[in-house]
Amino acid sequence: MLPPSLLDALRTIFAADALSVGEAERIAYSYDNSRLHALPDAVVFPTEHAQVESLAQACRTHKVPVIARGRGSNTTGATVPVDGGVVVSFERMNRILRIDPDNRLAVVEPGVLNGDLQQALAPHGFFWPPDPTSAPWCSIGGNLACNSAGPRTVKYGSPRENTLGLRAVAGNGEGFRCGTYTSKGATGYDLTRLLIGSEGTLALITEATLKLTPKPSAVRTLRATYRDVGSAARAVARIMAQPVTPCALEFIDDVALKLAHEHGGDSVPLAGAMLMIEVDGEPTTLESAVDAVATAARGDGLEELRVAQSAEETRALWAARKALSPAQRTISPNKINEDVVVPVSHLPALVDGIKQLSAKHDVLIVTFGHAGNGNLHVNLLPRDAAERERAHACLADVFALVISLEGTLSGEHGIGMVKREFMPLALEASTLALMRNIKTAFDPDGILNPGKLLP
Known part of the structure; x- marks a missing residue:
C-alpha cells in the first residue's frame, strides 16, 4: 500500500487515466517474459519528462521503489517489482521527435x-542497427536498458555503439542530459554508455538520440551445414578472421536442428551444426564479399554451402532459425534461456563444454545464437521438477565454463533478478564495490529498480 500522501501526490502529477491502483492493472504490469512476477502498488503512464522528475522526487521522499518498464519482453525479471512500489510504463511516451x-x-x-522506428527510417534510407528478435513489440527504452541487440550486432554494434546521447531522471529526482548530437565527443565521463545496460537502476531514460546507419543496397544469404558443432565453431572463427564482416552470423547446433526439423519439416536440414550467414553491401562489391x-x-567438416538466389529462397534458408522458438516451447514451458558470450576463438571450447555439461547433468540443452561475436543462447529445457533442479546446477557450471573461457554472463538479455547471484563469479569484489558507489551517486536512496543487477 502506498502512503496516502504519496497517492495524493501521484494524482496531482498524473491524470486519472494515467494512474492506476486497480488490481487488474497492477497484475498486468507485475511480470515480464521471465515468468517471475510481483504486484506493484501502482502503475503510472507518463507522457512527458517533467512528470518523471516529479514522480521520482515524490517517491524518493517516501522511500518507495520506482521500476521503469518498456513492453515486458525481458527474460531476466528486470522489470518485476519485487519490492512493490510504482511501475512506470513508458508506453505513452512513444513519439519520434526528430x-x-x-x-x-x-x-x-x-x-x-523498435519496429516502428525502423519503418519510419526506411523512407530516408537509414536504419537503427539494434534488431532483437522481439523488434516488432519491444521498445527503444527497453533496448537501451538491457543493451539489447540481435544478429546485426556482429557488424554494426549494440545500442551502446549506436546511441549518441540521453535525457534521463536520476533517483534523486534531478533531470539531466548526457552525450552529444555529434559522432565524436571527448567531454567528461561517458554517462550515456554507463546508463545503457544499467536496467533502470541508475536513471529513468526519457529521451534518446540515436545514431543512424545508411541502409545497404543489397543483402545475400548463405547457409552452411557441418559434420559436427566443432567444425561449425571453427568456421565461425575463420569467417571473423578475414576482412569482410558479415551482417549476420548465426550458429545452430545439432539438437536445435533436430527440434526445428520436427517442428518445421523438411525445409530444415538435419546436420551436425549449421551456420546462417548474411553479407550486405553495394551490388558492385557484394559478389566478391x-x-x-x-x-x-x-x-x-563442411557438408553443404548454399547461397540464396532469390527472396523466396532466402526465406526458406532462414526457416530453421525461425522454427526454433516454437519447437522449444513444445518441449519445455520452463525453458531457461541464457545468452553467454566468449571470445570468438573460444567458441569451439564453449560448444564442446556445453555438450559435456548436458550429458553430465542429464539436461537437454539447445544452443544457437549470434556466433559472429561469440554470443550464444544456451537453452536448458527441463521437463519436470527433477530436471529443473538439475538444470540450476548445470547453469552454474555453464557460467563457470564461460568465465574460464574469458567470457561474460550476458550479451543482450541483461542480469535482472535471475543472474544476480552469479555476478561475483564474473566480476571482482572491488569492481562490484565501484558499481555500488556509482549506484549510490545516481540513486542515493536506492529507489530505482531495487533487487536487480547488483548482488
Missing part, C-alpha cells in the same frame, strides 16, 4: 517500438 538524415540521427522517446565469406566457411 529524424535528421543529414546528421544521421533520430531523437525518440523511450516508448517507441560473398566469395570471401564462402571461402572462409569452407573447411574440414
Whole structure:
C-alpha cells in the first residue's frame, strides 16, 4: 500500500487515466517474459519528462521503489517489482521527435517500438542497427536498458555503439542530459554508455538520440551445414578472421536442428551444426564479399554451402532459425534461456563444454545464437521438477565454463533478478564495490529498480 500522501501526490502529477491502483492493472504490469512476477502498488503512464522528475522526487521522499518498464519482453525479471512500489510504463511516451538524415540521427522517446522506428527510417534510407528478435513489440527504452541487440550486432554494434546521447531522471529526482548530437565527443565521463545496460537502476531514460546507419543496397544469404558443432565453431572463427564482416552470423547446433526439423519439416536440414550467414553491401562489391565469406566457411567438416538466389529462397534458408522458438516451447514451458558470450576463438571450447555439461547433468540443452561475436543462447529445457533442479546446477557450471573461457554472463538479455547471484563469479569484489558507489551517486536512496543487477 502506498502512503496516502504519496497517492495524493501521484494524482496531482498524473491524470486519472494515467494512474492506476486497480488490481487488474497492477497484475498486468507485475511480470515480464521471465515468468517471475510481483504486484506493484501502482502503475503510472507518463507522457512527458517533467512528470518523471516529479514522480521520482515524490517517491524518493517516501522511500518507495520506482521500476521503469518498456513492453515486458525481458527474460531476466528486470522489470518485476519485487519490492512493490510504482511501475512506470513508458508506453505513452512513444513519439519520434526528430529524424535528421543529414546528421544521421533520430531523437525518440523511450516508448517507441523498435519496429516502428525502423519503418519510419526506411523512407530516408537509414536504419537503427539494434534488431532483437522481439523488434516488432519491444521498445527503444527497453533496448537501451538491457543493451539489447540481435544478429546485426556482429557488424554494426549494440545500442551502446549506436546511441549518441540521453535525457534521463536520476533517483534523486534531478533531470539531466548526457552525450552529444555529434559522432565524436571527448567531454567528461561517458554517462550515456554507463546508463545503457544499467536496467533502470541508475536513471529513468526519457529521451534518446540515436545514431543512424545508411541502409545497404543489397543483402545475400548463405547457409552452411557441418559434420559436427566443432567444425561449425571453427568456421565461425575463420569467417571473423578475414576482412569482410558479415551482417549476420548465426550458429545452430545439432539438437536445435533436430527440434526445428520436427517442428518445421523438411525445409530444415538435419546436420551436425549449421551456420546462417548474411553479407550486405553495394551490388558492385557484394559478389566478391560473398566469395570471401564462402571461402572462409569452407573447411574440414563442411557438408553443404548454399547461397540464396532469390527472396523466396532466402526465406526458406532462414526457416530453421525461425522454427526454433516454437519447437522449444513444445518441449519445455520452463525453458531457461541464457545468452553467454566468449571470445570468438573460444567458441569451439564453449560448444564442446556445453555438450559435456548436458550429458553430465542429464539436461537437454539447445544452443544457437549470434556466433559472429561469440554470443550464444544456451537453452536448458527441463521437463519436470527433477530436471529443473538439475538444470540450476548445470547453469552454474555453464557460467563457470564461460568465465574460464574469458567470457561474460550476458550479451543482450541483461542480469535482472535471475543472474544476480552469479555476478561475483564474473566480476571482482572491488569492481562490484565501484558499481555500488556509482549506484549510490545516481540513486542515493536506492529507489530505482531495487533487487536487480547488483548482488
